[in-house]
Amino acid sequence: MPTILQRITAGDQTAAEDCVAEYGGLIWRLARRYLDRAESEVEDAVQDVFLELWIHADRFDPSKGSEAAFVATLAHRRIIDRQRKISTQRRNEHRAVAELKATVLKIPNISGDEAGIQQAPLYRKELARGFHELPKDEQTALWMSVYRGLSHRDISEITDTPVGTVKSRIRRAMIRMTKTLLGDSTELQCERSPS
Amino acid sequence: MSDSHNNAERLIELLAAQQLGDLSHAEQDELTSLASELDSLPDEILGDLLVMFDQHSEDQEQLPKALADSLSKSGQTAIAIRGGSGPINLQQATAENNPQSSESGAWRWISVAAAVIAIGATVFGVSNYSAHNQARQQFESKLASLQNKVTHNETLLANSRIAAAQAQISIRTLEEEKQLQATELAQLESTKLDLASQLAEATSSLDNAMDRIAVYETPLDPAQLAENRRQLLTVPDTVQIAWQPFDLPDAPAEQQGVQGDVIWSDSLQEGYIRFVGLEPNDPNIEQYQIWVIDERGLEQKVSGGVFNASAEGEIIVPIHPGIDVGRVALFAITVEDPGGTWVPDLSRRVVVAPRDG
Numbered sequence: 001m002p003t004i005l006q007r008i009t010a011g012d013q014t015a016a017e018d019c020v021a022e023y024g025g026l027i028w029r030l031a032r033r034y035l036d037r038a039e040s041e042v043e044d045a046v047q048d049v050f051l052e053l054w055i056h057a058d059r060f061d062p063s064k065g066s067e068a069a070f071v072a073t074l075a076h077r078r079i080i081d082r083q084r085k086i087s088t089q090r091r092n093e094h095r096a097v098a099e100l101k102a103t104v105l106k107i108p109n110i111s112g113d114e115a116g117i118q119q120a121p122l123y124r125k126e127l128a129r130g131f132h133e134l135p136k137d138e139q140t141a142l143w144m145s146v147y148r149g150l151s152h153r154d155i156s157e158i159t160d161t162p163v164g165t166v167k168s169r170i171r172r173a174m175i176r177m178t179k180t181l182l183g184d185s186t187e188l189q190c191e192r193s194p195s
Numbered sequence: 196m197s198d199s200h201n202n203a204e205r206l207i208e209l210l211a212a213q214q215l216g217d218l219s220h221a222e223q224d225e226l227t228s229l230a231s232e233l234d235s236l237p238d239e240i241l242g243d244l245l246v247m248f249d250q251h252s253e254d255q256e257q258l259p260k261a262l263a264d265s266l267s268k269s270g271q272t273a274i275a276i277r278g279g280s281g282p283i284n285l286q287q288a289t290a291e292n293n294p295q296s297s298e299s300g301a302w303r304w305i306s307v308a309a310a311v312i313a314i315g316a317t318v319f320g321v322s323n324y325s326a327h328n329q330a331r332q333q334f335e336s337k338l339a340s341l342q343n344k345v346t347h348n349e350t351l352l353a354n355s356r357i358a359a360a361q362a363q364i365s366i367r368t369l370e371e372e373k374q375l376q377a378t379e380l381a382q383l384e385s386t387k388l389d390l391a392s393q394l395a396e397a398t399s400s401l402d403n404a405m406d407r408i409a410v411y412e413t414p415l416d417p418a419q420l421a422e423n424r425r426q427l428l429t430v431p432d433t434v435q436i437a438w439q440p441f442d443l444p445d446a447p448a449e450q451q452g453v454q455g456d457v458i459w460s461d462s463l464q465e466g467y468i469r470f471v472g473l474e475p476n477d478p479n480i481e482q483y484q485i486w487v488i489d490e491r492g493l494e495q496k497v498s499g500g501v502f503n504a505s506a507e508g509e510i511i512v513p514i515h516p517g518i519d520v521g522r523v524a525l526f527a528i529t530v531e532d533p534g535g536t537w538v539p540d541l542s543r544r545v546v547v548a549p550r551d552g
Contacts, residue, residue, distance in 0.1 A: 081343055
Protein backbone atom coordinates (compact mmCIF):
# COMPACT_ATOMS: atom_id res chain seq x y z
CA MET A 1 0.00 0.00 0.00
CA PRO A 2 1.79 3.17 -1.14
CA THR A 3 1.78 6.21 1.17
CA ILE A 4 0.14 9.48 0.14
CA LEU A 5 3.44 11.06 -0.98
CA GLN A 6 4.32 7.92 -2.94
CA ARG A 7 0.95 8.15 -4.70
CA ILE A 8 1.71 11.79 -5.55
CA THR A 9 5.05 10.72 -6.99
CA ALA A 10 3.23 8.09 -9.03
CA GLY A 11 0.94 10.76 -10.49
CA ASP A 12 -2.25 9.78 -8.66
CA GLN A 13 -4.34 12.98 -8.64
CA THR A 14 -6.71 11.73 -5.95
CA ALA A 15 -3.75 11.80 -3.56
CA ALA A 16 -3.92 15.63 -3.49
CA GLU A 17 -7.17 15.68 -1.51
CA ASP A 18 -5.96 12.90 0.81
CA CYS A 19 -2.72 14.76 1.43
CA VAL A 20 -4.59 17.96 2.36
CA ALA A 21 -6.97 16.02 4.60
CA GLU A 22 -4.17 14.10 6.32
CA TYR A 23 -1.54 16.83 6.82
CA GLY A 24 -3.50 20.07 6.32
CA GLY A 25 -4.27 20.40 10.05
CA LEU A 26 -0.69 19.68 11.13
CA ILE A 27 0.75 22.24 8.70
CA TRP A 28 -1.95 24.82 9.44
CA ARG A 29 -1.40 24.63 13.19
CA LEU A 30 2.39 24.72 12.79
CA ALA A 31 2.13 27.83 10.59
CA ARG A 32 -0.27 29.53 13.03
CA ARG A 33 2.01 28.86 15.96
CA TYR A 34 5.21 29.90 14.18
CA LEU A 35 3.76 32.99 12.50
CA ASP A 36 1.68 34.09 15.46
CA ARG A 37 -1.63 33.88 13.67
CA ALA A 38 -0.96 36.61 11.12
CA GLU A 39 -3.71 35.15 8.94
CA SER A 40 -2.56 36.11 5.46
CA GLU A 41 1.01 35.02 6.22
CA VAL A 42 -0.33 31.72 7.59
CA GLU A 43 -2.30 30.99 4.43
CA ASP A 44 0.64 31.88 2.21
CA ALA A 45 2.93 29.71 4.29
CA VAL A 46 0.56 26.72 4.09
CA GLN A 47 0.35 27.18 0.32
CA ASP A 48 4.15 27.30 0.11
CA VAL A 49 4.43 24.08 2.06
CA PHE A 50 1.92 22.23 -0.09
CA LEU A 51 3.52 23.54 -3.25
CA GLU A 52 6.81 22.11 -2.07
CA LEU A 53 5.06 18.82 -1.22
CA TRP A 54 3.60 18.55 -4.73
CA ILE A 55 7.01 19.31 -6.23
CA HIS A 56 9.23 17.28 -3.95
CA ALA A 57 6.99 14.40 -2.84
CA ASP A 58 9.56 12.03 -4.34
CA ARG A 59 12.14 13.07 -1.74
CA PHE A 60 10.26 11.14 0.93
CA ASP A 61 12.13 7.98 1.82
CA PRO A 62 10.07 5.64 4.03
CA SER A 63 13.22 3.90 5.27
CA LYS A 64 14.28 7.12 7.02
CA GLY A 65 11.18 7.81 9.08
CA SER A 66 7.45 8.33 9.00
CA GLU A 67 5.72 10.34 6.31
CA ALA A 68 4.20 12.66 8.92
CA ALA A 69 7.69 13.43 10.26
CA PHE A 70 8.91 14.17 6.72
CA VAL A 71 5.99 16.52 6.11
CA ALA A 72 6.46 18.20 9.50
CA THR A 73 10.19 18.77 8.90
CA LEU A 74 9.57 20.21 5.45
CA ALA A 75 6.83 22.48 6.83
CA HIS A 76 9.06 23.53 9.73
CA ARG A 77 11.84 24.57 7.38
CA ARG A 78 9.54 26.50 5.04
CA ILE A 79 7.67 28.27 7.79
CA ILE A 80 10.84 29.20 9.69
CA ASP A 81 12.13 30.77 6.44
CA ARG A 82 9.01 32.89 6.24
CA GLN A 83 9.10 33.69 9.94
CA ARG A 84 12.65 35.04 9.62
CA LYS A 85 11.55 37.23 6.75
CA ILE A 86 8.68 38.84 8.63
CA SER A 87 9.89 38.68 12.21
CA THR A 88 12.18 41.67 11.96
CA GLN A 89 9.35 43.85 10.66
CA ARG A 90 6.55 42.53 12.78
CA ARG A 91 8.09 41.30 15.94
CA ASN A 92 6.95 44.30 17.88
CA GLU A 93 3.43 44.28 16.50
CA HIS A 94 2.71 40.58 16.89
CA ARG A 95 4.93 39.35 19.62
CA ALA A 96 3.94 40.89 22.89
CA VAL A 97 6.13 39.03 25.34
CA ALA A 98 3.51 39.05 28.06
CA GLU A 99 0.92 37.52 25.72
CA LEU A 100 3.40 34.90 24.59
CA LYS A 101 4.27 33.94 28.16
CA ALA A 102 0.69 32.96 28.85
CA THR A 103 0.41 30.58 25.91
CA VAL A 104 3.95 29.36 25.51
CA LEU A 105 4.57 28.08 28.98
CA LYS A 106 1.71 25.60 28.94
CA ILE A 107 3.50 22.35 28.20
CA PRO A 108 1.38 19.20 27.99
CA ASN A 109 2.37 16.20 30.04
CA ILE A 110 4.00 13.79 27.64
CA SER A 111 5.19 10.53 29.15
CA GLY A 112 5.29 7.97 26.34
CA ASP A 113 2.59 5.89 28.01
CA GLU A 114 -0.31 7.59 26.25
CA ALA A 115 -2.78 5.49 24.30
CA GLY A 116 -1.88 5.32 20.62
CA ILE A 117 1.79 6.06 21.09
CA GLN A 118 2.62 2.35 21.14
CA GLN A 119 1.76 2.14 17.44
CA ALA A 120 3.69 5.29 16.64
CA PRO A 121 6.67 5.03 14.31
CA LEU A 122 10.20 4.13 15.28
CA TYR A 123 11.39 6.68 17.84
CA ARG A 124 8.14 8.29 18.99
CA LYS A 125 7.81 6.38 22.26
CA GLU A 126 11.46 6.87 23.16
CA LEU A 127 11.19 10.51 22.17
CA ALA A 128 8.19 10.98 24.44
CA ARG A 129 10.01 9.29 27.30
CA GLY A 130 13.12 11.35 26.63
CA PHE A 131 11.13 14.57 26.65
CA HIS A 132 9.33 13.55 29.83
CA GLU A 133 12.63 12.96 31.59
CA LEU A 134 14.16 16.34 30.67
CA PRO A 135 14.72 18.88 33.46
CA LYS A 136 11.92 21.46 33.48
CA ASP A 137 13.98 24.38 32.14
CA GLU A 138 15.29 22.29 29.22
CA GLN A 139 11.81 20.98 28.50
CA THR A 140 10.51 24.55 28.35
CA ALA A 141 13.28 25.77 26.05
CA LEU A 142 12.90 22.83 23.65
CA TRP A 143 9.11 23.14 23.66
CA MET A 144 9.25 26.85 22.84
CA SER A 145 11.85 26.28 20.16
CA VAL A 146 10.18 23.33 18.41
CA TYR A 147 6.49 23.77 19.22
CA ARG A 148 6.34 27.55 18.87
CA GLY A 149 9.29 28.05 16.52
CA LEU A 150 10.66 30.79 18.76
CA SER A 151 14.19 32.06 18.28
CA HIS A 152 16.77 31.86 21.03
CA ARG A 153 16.36 35.56 21.52
CA ASP A 154 12.58 35.31 21.93
CA ILE A 155 12.95 32.49 24.41
CA SER A 156 15.53 34.51 26.27
CA GLU A 157 13.11 37.44 26.57
CA ILE A 158 10.12 35.34 27.59
CA THR A 159 11.96 33.27 30.18
CA ASP A 160 14.07 36.17 31.34
CA THR A 161 17.23 34.15 30.78
CA PRO A 162 20.43 35.12 28.94
CA VAL A 163 20.55 33.96 25.32
CA GLY A 164 23.65 31.83 26.02
CA THR A 165 21.80 29.91 28.71
CA VAL A 166 18.85 29.31 26.39
CA LYS A 167 21.22 27.93 23.76
CA SER A 168 22.94 25.59 26.16
CA ARG A 169 19.61 24.41 27.57
CA ILE A 170 18.39 23.50 24.10
CA ARG A 171 21.69 21.83 23.28
CA ARG A 172 21.58 19.81 26.49
CA ALA A 173 17.96 18.88 25.84
CA MET A 174 18.86 17.61 22.38
CA ILE A 175 21.77 15.60 23.65
CA ARG A 176 19.74 14.14 26.51
CA MET A 177 16.97 13.14 24.14
CA THR A 178 19.45 11.58 21.76
CA LYS A 179 20.93 9.80 24.75
CA THR A 180 17.51 8.38 25.56
CA LEU A 181 17.32 7.11 22.03
CA LEU A 182 20.78 5.64 22.36
CA GLY A 183 19.95 3.92 25.61
CA ASP A 184 21.14 4.75 29.07
CA SER A 185 24.36 2.74 28.79
CA THR A 186 26.00 5.36 26.59
CA GLU A 187 27.87 8.07 28.38
CA LEU A 188 27.35 11.44 26.81
CA GLN A 189 29.08 14.65 27.44
CA CYS A 190 26.11 16.67 28.56
CA GLU A 191 27.84 19.60 30.10
CA ARG A 192 29.50 21.80 27.58
CA SER A 193 30.25 25.42 27.83
CA PRO A 194 28.06 27.53 25.57
CA SER A 195 29.79 28.34 22.31
CA MET B 196 25.90 22.81 6.32
CA SER B 197 26.14 19.64 4.30
CA ASP B 198 28.49 18.15 6.88
CA SER B 199 25.99 18.54 9.67
CA HIS B 200 23.29 17.15 7.41
CA ASN B 201 25.41 14.09 6.61
CA ASN B 202 26.20 13.70 10.30
CA ALA B 203 22.52 13.72 11.12
CA GLU B 204 21.81 11.09 8.48
CA ARG B 205 24.63 8.93 9.78
CA LEU B 206 23.36 9.40 13.33
CA ILE B 207 19.89 8.17 12.37
CA GLU B 208 21.40 5.20 10.56
CA LEU B 209 23.40 4.29 13.65
CA LEU B 210 20.40 4.83 15.93
CA ALA B 211 18.34 2.46 13.81
CA ALA B 212 21.08 -0.15 13.91
CA GLN B 213 21.32 0.26 17.64
CA GLN B 214 17.58 -0.29 18.04
CA LEU B 215 18.09 -3.62 16.30
CA GLY B 216 21.04 -4.41 18.57
CA ASP B 217 23.23 -4.47 15.53
CA LEU B 218 26.11 -2.12 16.34
CA SER B 219 29.87 -2.79 16.37
CA HIS B 220 32.19 -1.16 18.96
CA ALA B 221 33.58 1.21 16.37
CA GLU B 222 30.09 2.23 15.35
CA GLN B 223 29.10 2.70 18.99
CA ASP B 224 32.05 5.11 19.38
CA GLU B 225 31.09 6.93 16.19
CA LEU B 226 27.52 7.25 17.50
CA THR B 227 28.71 8.69 20.79
CA SER B 228 30.96 11.20 19.10
CA LEU B 229 28.29 12.22 16.58
CA ALA B 230 25.69 12.72 19.29
CA SER B 231 28.00 14.94 21.35
CA GLU B 232 28.71 17.12 18.30
CA LEU B 233 25.05 17.75 17.60
CA ASP B 234 24.23 21.39 17.13
CA SER B 235 20.80 21.00 15.64
CA LEU B 236 18.23 18.28 15.78
CA PRO B 237 18.51 15.76 12.94
CA ASP B 238 15.57 16.13 10.56
CA GLU B 239 14.05 12.78 11.41
CA ILE B 240 14.08 13.48 15.15
CA LEU B 241 12.81 17.02 14.61
CA GLY B 242 9.99 15.69 12.43
CA ASP B 243 8.89 13.15 15.00
CA LEU B 244 9.15 15.74 17.76
CA LEU B 245 7.00 18.18 15.75
CA VAL B 246 4.36 15.52 15.13
CA MET B 247 4.42 14.43 18.78
CA PHE B 248 4.11 17.96 20.12
CA ASP B 249 1.32 18.69 17.69
CA GLN B 250 -0.59 15.59 18.76
CA HIS B 251 -0.30 16.53 22.42
CA SER B 252 -1.16 20.16 21.86
CA GLU B 253 -4.47 21.58 23.09
CA ASP B 254 -4.75 23.41 19.80
CA GLN B 255 -6.34 21.00 17.32
CA GLU B 256 -7.71 23.58 14.93
CA GLN B 257 -8.31 22.24 11.42
CA LEU B 258 -7.48 23.74 8.05
CA PRO B 259 -10.30 26.09 6.86
CA LYS B 260 -12.50 24.32 4.33
CA ALA B 261 -12.06 26.88 1.53
CA LEU B 262 -8.27 26.76 1.82
CA ALA B 263 -8.32 22.96 1.90
CA ASP B 264 -10.41 22.90 -1.28
CA SER B 265 -8.17 25.29 -3.13
CA LEU B 266 -5.06 23.37 -2.01
CA SER B 267 -6.56 20.07 -3.21
CA LYS B 268 -7.38 21.63 -6.56
CA SER B 269 -3.94 23.11 -7.16
CA GLY B 270 -2.47 19.82 -5.93
CA GLN B 271 -4.41 17.89 -8.54
CA THR B 272 -3.11 20.21 -11.23
CA ALA B 273 0.45 19.95 -9.95
CA ILE B 274 0.25 16.14 -9.85
CA ALA B 275 -1.26 16.11 -13.33
CA ILE B 276 1.72 18.14 -14.53
CA ARG B 277 4.32 15.92 -12.92
CA GLY B 278 2.44 12.87 -14.21
CA GLY B 279 4.25 10.32 -12.10
CA SER B 280 7.70 11.04 -13.47
CA GLY B 281 9.87 12.18 -10.62
CA PRO B 282 10.11 15.78 -9.42
CA ILE B 283 8.58 18.59 -11.41
CA ASN B 284 11.26 19.99 -13.63
CA LEU B 285 11.15 23.69 -12.95
CA GLN B 286 14.22 24.31 -15.09
CA GLN B 287 12.60 22.82 -18.13
CA ALA B 288 9.75 25.30 -18.01
CA THR B 289 11.80 28.38 -17.40
CA ALA B 290 15.39 27.76 -18.40
CA GLU B 291 15.03 29.60 -21.69
CA ASN B 292 13.41 32.68 -20.26
CA ASN B 293 15.20 32.91 -16.98
CA PRO B 294 18.39 30.88 -16.94
CA GLN B 295 19.59 32.27 -13.62
CA SER B 296 16.64 31.26 -11.52
CA SER B 297 17.13 27.51 -11.61
CA GLU B 298 16.69 25.99 -8.22
CA SER B 299 19.85 23.92 -8.04
CA GLY B 300 21.92 26.82 -9.37
CA ALA B 301 20.71 29.10 -6.60
CA TRP B 302 21.35 26.49 -3.93
CA ARG B 303 24.80 25.85 -5.28
CA TRP B 304 25.41 29.58 -5.04
CA ILE B 305 24.18 29.64 -1.48
CA SER B 306 26.50 26.75 -0.59
CA VAL B 307 29.43 28.57 -2.11
CA ALA B 308 28.46 31.78 -0.33
CA ALA B 309 28.08 29.91 2.91
CA ALA B 310 31.48 28.30 2.52
CA VAL B 311 33.15 31.61 1.66
CA ILE B 312 31.51 33.45 4.54
CA ALA B 313 32.27 30.64 6.95
CA ILE B 314 35.93 30.48 5.91
CA GLY B 315 36.19 34.26 6.14
CA ALA B 316 34.68 34.22 9.59
CA THR B 317 37.10 31.50 10.69
CA VAL B 318 40.21 33.24 9.34
CA PHE B 319 39.52 36.69 10.69
CA GLY B 320 37.57 36.05 13.83
CA VAL B 321 38.49 32.69 15.23
CA SER B 322 39.94 34.16 18.41
CA ASN B 323 37.44 36.97 18.63
CA TYR B 324 34.10 35.62 19.81
CA SER B 325 32.07 38.74 19.11
CA ALA B 326 33.51 39.25 15.61
CA HIS B 327 32.87 35.63 14.88
CA ASN B 328 29.37 35.94 16.17
CA GLN B 329 28.76 39.03 14.09
CA ALA B 330 30.04 37.30 10.97
CA ARG B 331 27.88 34.37 11.77
CA GLN B 332 24.80 36.53 12.18
CA GLN B 333 25.56 38.29 8.93
CA PHE B 334 25.97 34.97 7.24
CA GLU B 335 22.72 33.70 8.72
CA SER B 336 20.78 36.73 7.65
CA LYS B 337 22.30 36.63 4.17
CA LEU B 338 21.53 32.93 3.95
CA ALA B 339 17.98 33.56 5.12
CA SER B 340 17.45 36.27 2.55
CA LEU B 341 18.85 34.06 -0.21
CA GLN B 342 16.66 31.20 0.91
CA ASN B 343 13.68 33.49 0.86
CA LYS B 344 14.54 34.56 -2.65
CA VAL B 345 14.85 30.95 -3.71
CA THR B 346 11.54 30.10 -2.08
CA HIS B 347 9.88 33.05 -3.71
CA ASN B 348 11.27 32.17 -7.13
CA GLU B 349 10.30 28.55 -6.71
CA THR B 350 6.77 29.59 -5.90
CA LEU B 351 6.61 31.92 -8.88
CA LEU B 352 7.99 29.27 -11.20
CA ALA B 353 5.68 26.57 -9.98
CA ASN B 354 2.70 28.93 -10.23
CA SER B 355 3.60 29.91 -13.77
CA ARG B 356 4.04 26.30 -14.68
CA ILE B 357 0.63 25.45 -13.27
CA ALA B 358 -0.91 28.37 -15.15
CA ALA B 359 0.85 27.30 -18.34
CA ALA B 360 -0.43 23.76 -17.92
CA GLN B 361 -3.96 25.02 -17.36
CA ALA B 362 -3.71 27.17 -20.47
CA GLN B 363 -2.45 24.16 -22.42
CA ILE B 364 -5.39 22.11 -21.21
CA SER B 365 -7.79 24.88 -22.32
CA ILE B 366 -6.11 25.10 -25.71
CA ARG B 367 -6.32 21.35 -26.13
CA THR B 368 -10.02 21.41 -25.25
CA LEU B 369 -10.65 24.21 -27.74
CA GLU B 370 -8.71 22.37 -30.42
CA GLU B 371 -10.71 19.23 -29.82
CA GLU B 372 -13.93 21.21 -30.10
CA LYS B 373 -12.68 22.82 -33.30
CA GLN B 374 -11.82 19.43 -34.76
CA LEU B 375 -15.23 18.08 -33.77
CA GLN B 376 -16.90 21.02 -35.49
CA ALA B 377 -14.74 20.52 -38.58
CA THR B 378 -15.79 16.85 -38.70
CA GLU B 379 -19.44 17.82 -38.36
CA LEU B 380 -19.02 20.43 -41.08
CA ALA B 381 -17.42 17.85 -43.38
CA GLN B 382 -20.29 15.47 -42.70
CA LEU B 383 -22.78 18.20 -43.50
CA GLU B 384 -20.89 19.00 -46.71
CA SER B 385 -20.95 15.37 -47.77
CA THR B 386 -24.66 15.12 -46.95
CA LYS B 387 -25.17 18.26 -49.01
CA LEU B 388 -23.28 16.71 -51.94
CA ASP B 389 -25.31 13.51 -51.61
CA LEU B 390 -28.51 15.47 -51.67
CA ALA B 391 -27.30 17.51 -54.64
CA SER B 392 -26.45 14.37 -56.58
CA GLN B 393 -29.80 12.83 -55.67
CA LEU B 394 -31.47 16.03 -56.79
CA ALA B 395 -29.54 15.91 -60.07
CA GLU B 396 -30.57 12.30 -60.57
CA ALA B 397 -34.17 13.08 -59.79
CA THR B 398 -34.07 16.07 -62.10
CA SER B 399 -32.59 13.95 -64.87
CA SER B 400 -35.27 11.23 -64.44
CA LEU B 401 -37.86 13.96 -64.40
CA ASP B 402 -36.40 15.35 -67.64
CA ASN B 403 -36.54 11.89 -69.19
CA ALA B 404 -40.09 11.49 -68.05
CA MET B 405 -40.93 14.93 -69.43
CA ASP B 406 -39.29 13.98 -72.73
CA ARG B 407 -41.31 10.79 -72.87
CA ILE B 408 -44.47 12.64 -71.99
CA ALA B 409 -43.62 15.21 -74.65
CA VAL B 410 -43.44 12.43 -77.24
CA TYR B 411 -47.06 11.67 -76.49
CA GLU B 412 -48.25 15.17 -76.03
CA THR B 413 -46.52 16.95 -78.85
CA PRO B 414 -48.81 16.85 -81.82
CA LEU B 415 -46.87 15.21 -84.60
CA ASP B 416 -47.11 16.42 -88.11
CA PRO B 417 -50.16 14.55 -89.53
CA ALA B 418 -48.61 14.32 -92.98
CA GLN B 419 -45.43 12.75 -91.55
CA LEU B 420 -47.52 10.30 -89.53
CA ALA B 421 -49.51 9.33 -92.58
CA GLU B 422 -46.28 8.76 -94.50
CA ASN B 423 -44.80 6.63 -91.68
CA ARG B 424 -47.98 4.61 -91.52
CA ARG B 425 -47.89 4.02 -95.26
CA GLN B 426 -44.32 2.77 -95.03
CA LEU B 427 -45.16 0.37 -92.22
CA LEU B 428 -47.89 -1.08 -94.44
CA THR B 429 -45.15 -2.24 -96.84
CA VAL B 430 -43.54 -4.43 -94.14
CA PRO B 431 -44.50 -8.07 -94.89
CA ASP B 432 -45.80 -9.07 -91.44
CA THR B 433 -47.81 -5.89 -90.88
CA VAL B 434 -51.48 -6.60 -90.21
CA GLN B 435 -54.35 -4.17 -90.68
CA ILE B 436 -57.47 -4.57 -88.51
CA ALA B 437 -60.59 -2.41 -88.57
CA TRP B 438 -62.01 -0.90 -85.38
CA GLN B 439 -65.37 -2.03 -84.13
CA PRO B 440 -67.34 -0.77 -81.14
CA PHE B 441 -66.03 -2.38 -77.93
CA ASP B 442 -69.46 -3.72 -76.93
CA LEU B 443 -69.99 -6.23 -74.16
CA PRO B 444 -73.14 -8.40 -74.18
CA ASP B 445 -75.18 -6.13 -71.91
CA ALA B 446 -73.02 -2.96 -71.97
CA PRO B 447 -72.47 -1.10 -75.24
CA ALA B 448 -69.28 0.92 -75.91
CA GLU B 449 -69.19 4.64 -75.00
CA GLN B 450 -68.94 5.75 -78.61
CA GLN B 451 -70.59 4.15 -81.59
CA GLY B 452 -69.72 4.88 -85.21
CA VAL B 453 -66.01 5.40 -84.77
CA GLN B 454 -64.26 4.44 -88.01
CA GLY B 455 -60.65 3.56 -88.63
CA ASP B 456 -58.12 0.77 -88.25
CA VAL B 457 -54.91 -0.30 -86.58
CA ILE B 458 -51.80 -1.51 -88.36
CA TRP B 459 -49.11 -3.46 -86.45
CA SER B 460 -45.87 -5.26 -87.11
CA ASP B 461 -44.97 -7.95 -84.55
CA SER B 462 -41.36 -8.02 -85.80
CA LEU B 463 -40.84 -4.24 -85.48
CA GLN B 464 -43.12 -3.90 -82.41
CA GLU B 465 -44.48 -0.80 -84.06
CA GLY B 466 -47.89 0.29 -85.23
CA TYR B 467 -50.34 3.11 -85.98
CA ILE B 468 -53.94 3.63 -85.19
CA ARG B 469 -56.22 5.76 -87.30
CA PHE B 470 -59.59 7.19 -86.40
CA VAL B 471 -62.36 9.07 -88.00
CA GLY B 472 -65.17 10.37 -85.80
CA LEU B 473 -63.47 9.92 -82.42
CA GLU B 474 -64.90 12.47 -80.00
CA PRO B 475 -62.39 15.18 -78.91
CA ASN B 476 -61.41 14.89 -75.25
CA ASP B 477 -60.33 17.46 -72.62
CA PRO B 478 -56.84 16.30 -71.58
CA ASN B 479 -57.32 17.83 -68.14
CA ILE B 480 -60.25 15.53 -67.43
CA GLU B 481 -59.62 12.37 -69.44
CA GLN B 482 -57.44 10.81 -72.13
CA TYR B 483 -57.68 7.94 -74.55
CA GLN B 484 -55.42 4.98 -73.76
CA ILE B 485 -54.32 2.31 -76.20
CA TRP B 486 -54.11 -1.32 -74.99
CA VAL B 487 -52.17 -4.06 -76.68
CA ILE B 488 -53.21 -7.59 -75.71
CA ASP B 489 -51.13 -10.51 -76.85
CA GLU B 490 -52.09 -14.13 -77.34
CA ARG B 491 -51.87 -15.00 -73.66
CA GLY B 492 -55.23 -13.36 -73.17
CA LEU B 493 -56.96 -10.38 -71.64
CA GLU B 494 -54.94 -10.62 -68.42
CA GLN B 495 -51.84 -9.46 -70.33
CA LYS B 496 -52.84 -5.91 -71.09
CA VAL B 497 -49.93 -3.67 -72.07
CA SER B 498 -50.43 0.06 -72.37
CA GLY B 499 -49.64 1.35 -75.82
CA GLY B 500 -49.65 4.98 -74.64
CA VAL B 501 -52.19 7.71 -74.18
CA PHE B 502 -53.39 10.20 -76.77
CA ASN B 503 -55.81 13.01 -77.27
CA ALA B 504 -58.38 13.47 -79.92
CA SER B 505 -58.10 17.18 -80.39
CA ALA B 506 -59.37 17.71 -83.89
CA GLU B 507 -62.15 16.64 -86.15
CA GLY B 508 -61.34 14.43 -89.11
CA GLU B 509 -58.70 11.72 -89.36
CA ILE B 510 -56.36 11.10 -86.44
CA ILE B 511 -53.23 8.98 -86.69
CA VAL B 512 -51.45 7.96 -83.49
CA PRO B 513 -48.27 5.85 -83.18
CA ILE B 514 -48.35 2.92 -80.75
CA HIS B 515 -45.51 2.70 -78.19
CA PRO B 516 -45.94 -0.32 -75.91
CA GLY B 517 -44.05 0.12 -72.62
CA ILE B 518 -42.62 -3.39 -73.01
CA ASP B 519 -42.18 -5.91 -75.79
CA VAL B 520 -45.33 -7.78 -76.53
CA GLY B 521 -45.56 -11.19 -78.22
CA ARG B 522 -47.86 -11.92 -81.11
CA VAL B 523 -50.60 -9.32 -80.68
CA ALA B 524 -54.11 -10.73 -80.46
CA LEU B 525 -56.15 -7.59 -79.87
CA PHE B 526 -56.01 -3.79 -79.68
CA ALA B 527 -58.45 -1.72 -77.63
CA ILE B 528 -59.07 1.91 -76.75
CA THR B 529 -60.46 3.02 -73.40
CA VAL B 530 -61.08 6.36 -71.73
CA GLU B 531 -59.02 6.88 -68.57
CA ASP B 532 -57.94 9.65 -66.18
CA PRO B 533 -55.22 12.00 -67.54
CA GLY B 534 -51.90 10.17 -67.85
CA GLY B 535 -53.57 6.81 -68.19
CA THR B 536 -53.66 3.85 -65.84
CA TRP B 537 -51.64 0.69 -65.26
CA VAL B 538 -54.61 -1.60 -64.91
CA PRO B 539 -57.76 -0.70 -66.87
CA ASP B 540 -61.08 -1.77 -65.41
CA LEU B 541 -62.60 -1.61 -68.93
CA SER B 542 -65.55 0.39 -67.62
CA ARG B 543 -65.20 3.07 -70.37
CA ARG B 544 -64.59 1.16 -73.55
CA VAL B 545 -64.52 2.78 -76.99
CA VAL B 546 -63.29 0.50 -79.78
CA VAL B 547 -61.65 -2.88 -80.18
CA ALA B 548 -59.70 -4.54 -83.01
CA PRO B 549 -59.34 -8.32 -82.64
CA ARG B 550 -56.62 -9.65 -84.94
CA ASP B 551 -58.35 -12.90 -85.88
CA GLY B 552 -61.91 -11.92 -85.15
